[in-house]
Structure formats: C-alpha cells, structure tokens
Amino acid sequence: MYAPVSPQLVIDSLTLHFGGVTALTGVHLEVNAGEITAVIGPNGAGKTSLLNCISGLYRPNAGRLFFEEQEITNTVPHRRAELGIGRTFQNIELFKHLTVLENLMLGRHIHMKTGLLSGGLFWGPARREEELHRRRVEEIIDFLEIESIRHKAVGTLAYGLQKRVELGRALALEPRLLLLDEPMAGMNLEEKEDMARFILDVAEEWGTTLILIEHDMGVVMDISDRVAVLDFGRKIAEGTPEEVQQNPLVIRAYLGKQ
C-alpha cells in the first residue's frame, strides 16, 4: 500500500497548447491520497484538458507530472492505467456493442496475467483467473446496484445507467487515483444523489483518491475535501470548499466583472 508521506499526485507548472490556443498555463496542483478534489471553472477553462494530461491522452508542452513519486510526464496512457490511474469520460466512452459485464471485465484487463494465447483459448489457468475477476466484477455490480442489467448491451441503456456503468468499469481497474469527468452531467436530482453517494463510498470504503470535474456547485461543496478553480487555463484559486466560495477571484470568474 502506498504510504502518503507526500502528495499522491503532483502536477507541476503544466502548460498545454493546441496550435495557437493555450489550454493550460503553468497549472500547479497537489492531491493527497484519499481526498476528493473537485476541479471547477467556467466552460473552456481547461478542466478536461487537465484530466486528459493526468490520464495521458494529452502530452503537456511543458511541466511535469508525478504519481506516487514516480514521474509520469511521458508515460503512455495504457501504462498509466497499469500504474493505478483510472478515469471516466465527459461524453460516455463505453464499449457500446459489449454487455455491461464485458465492459466491467475489460476494466480487469490490467490484472489479467494470462497471455494472448491462453486468453484466446480459455484453458486451465485462464479459466480460473477469469472466475476470480468475475467475482470482483460482481462485487462492483452489487455495489453500484446494476445487477438487473448485467447482460444488456451498454448502448441500449438509459443515460444515467451508462454513467453508472462507466464508473463501474473504472472501479474494476481498482485504481488508486480515479479521475471523474462530470460524473453527474445531465442527471436528474435523484440520479445525482445516487452518484454522489457512490463517489463518497468509493473514497471511504476503497480509500481511492478522486479528482472530479463537476458543474453542480451544491454537489461540489457537499462532497469535496478540496476545490481547485481554473479560469482560462490558469488556476485562480484552491482550498477547502468554504475558502473557495469566499474567494473574490472565483466569484468574478463565475459572475463576470462587476
């Protein structure tokens, strides 16, 4: 188990451009193990870009990233998943043609040890391993209360359920750091409450560190330990939810100049 002597994730003066557009400018952020950090900010502030830099989909132009004291700035995305960084996406990115169970089993990919051939032929050790992973996946299915839909193709499910399945797939990875990109976007109040409860349970029962992007300020203030605010690619504030709410820069970023 990782001993939290220093921050679990260190984002050091990260800068990212797309051609002439600057998405992130010198963003610095430290995240402690076991905490829930919310990243907020107006549309286009660079929140998803920041998450994509952490999960490796974007390579920053400058700055460095450390996960559990190991530099991951140039680590490829699938390797970061192996290191223990999981994520969900803003616009659900599930494997639509596969079932809920298959999607979750894919979350176990990094834990599967049998090779291409035995995995292909489904022999001896591969079979026993599959059963073990299947048990873990069933635990997640119970936890998220999606038992009844486990054999359904994901593409046929309602939006709120797809969001939940995507969380489940990321959990199947057993990440130590989980990145959630707008986990409650487009949900009704009841669905949001369920999702907030799942997120809190993940942090509490599994000890997972969470970074989430969310627009619903009520939810953000309720569940986060810390909040970081981005505006035009710069971090303009960071602190506890109460501190951030009082911050004049934040108020100005959200309400415009008075």
Place this chain on the structure above:
Amino acid sequence: MTFFLQIIITGLVVGAVYALVAFGFVLIYKSSDVINFAQGEFLLVGAYVALSLVVFYQVPFLAAVALTLTMCVLLGVVVERLVLRPFIGERVISVIMATLGLSLLMRGIIQMIWGTETRVYPAIFPDAPVRLGEVVVSQVYLWSLGVALVLLAVFTVFFKYSSTGIVMRAAADDQAAAQSMGISVKRIIAITWAIAAVVAAIGGVLLGNINGVNPSLAYIGLMVLPVVILGGLDSVPGAIVGGFTIGLLESLAGGYLDPLFGGGVKEVVPFVVLLVVLMVRPYGLFGKEIIERV
C-alpha cells in the same frame, strides 16, 4: 442440374477464400479505420512463400504452411509498424495512398523474386475426385472449402468469446476508453495486421493449390471491395456472407452468362453488385449506419 451444382461448389470455394481475405480487411478497418489495399498482396506472399518452401526446399506441406504463417505474422506486424503507424492521425486519403503504395511495392518485389509465370503446387491432395451424388468434385475443392469454413468459425468464436477477442472489439469500439483500461491500442492494431496477413496467406495457399500461383492472384485484393461493401465495411459476419454471395454470383455469371456474351461477365458482376449496393444501401447489409453528430 449437375452443371448447376458444379457451379455452386466452385462458387462456394471461391467465396470462402473471398470471405477469409475480406475478414482480414474488415478487422483492419474496424480496429484502425484503415482501408488496406494491400490485402491481395498479403495473399500473394503467402501463396508464393509456401510454394517455394514446398518446391525448392522440399519442406513437408503442413510444415511449410506453418512457416509461411509465422512469416506472415511478422510481415503484418512489420508493415503496421513501418508503413501505417507513421500515418496515425493523418487524413484518410493519405493512409489510402500509403496502403496503395504498399501494394505496388509488394507486388514489385514479388515479381522480382518469383517472376510472372504461373507456378503450380505439387499435388498435395489426392487426385481422385469425389462423387457427391451426380456431381464430381476434386478433393482440393472440398479441402479448401473445409479449411476456410473451420477457420472462419474459429475466428468468429475467438472474437465473440475469448478475452483477447473482447479486448480487440473494445479497442475497435473506443480507443480512448480502451487506453484508460490499460489496453495498449498499438499492440492490438499490430495483432490485427498479423491476423489479416495470416488469413490472406491461407487464402493464397488454398487458391494456389487449385489454380497455381501467379501475380494476377492479387486481384483478389480488389474483389474484397465488392465483398465488404456488400457485407458492411465494419462487419465480420458481413465479410463472410458477402464473400460467399460474391463468390456464388461470380461463379453463376461465369457459368451461365459468359457463354451468352462471349466472356467477361464473371469479372464484371461483382462490381455491378458493388455499384448497386452503394446506391441502395451504402453501409452494406450488416454495417452500422453512421450518423455523424455535428
């Protein structure tokens, strides 16, 4: 009636080979959106390498096939690494030109090594024809059909149920999500190319045993286009159904229409089908209708 059945059997055999080659083509398209114009050249390489091993090096047939397929795995991986990977993120037309260039390059090299005359395999399968009721079929046809059917079944099951198959489908479905699951998409695409080269090579060996090998066999690479357009570019079952359909239509046209028109219909029919499908159902029989959200 006998004539009709003969034609049907020929059509099924040719169709099975089309299905194999098209299967590789569809795999590549599904996993990386690449249209591979060099699929016919993979077939040619397989046919020639196996032939050389058997004829010049006196390797027993099955061992020769195993060696050929191993070599084709390497060929597929190397081609992906050297030719396709530099084009990741480039426009579709650039990638198409790259595979087209690859096909010309491979054909050139093949002709440099093996020349252009037709070479024949020594008789591998027993010569004695088999009687199926009134129809007389040579054994090589039945063997080819059997091998192709078994392979298609094995691959279908592999993709549906094996964990590697499911990982491949996942990577084809959504690359970003696959990466976030710790799946190396590059590795999956390399595997895809290896499988595509292998199935094409098997098609080449089967056809080579029936008709001999010469560079014009690479035309099968073109025949794959009507097959996959009919079946749906991104559908594995579509490639199989499309392969048999085109094979049968071609054979029927060759048997019944060619004598009436003095030949040539057989070669044209698949492309007539291609045009009709493009007009009526451009995404093919089983392909997904793509709705672009703007």
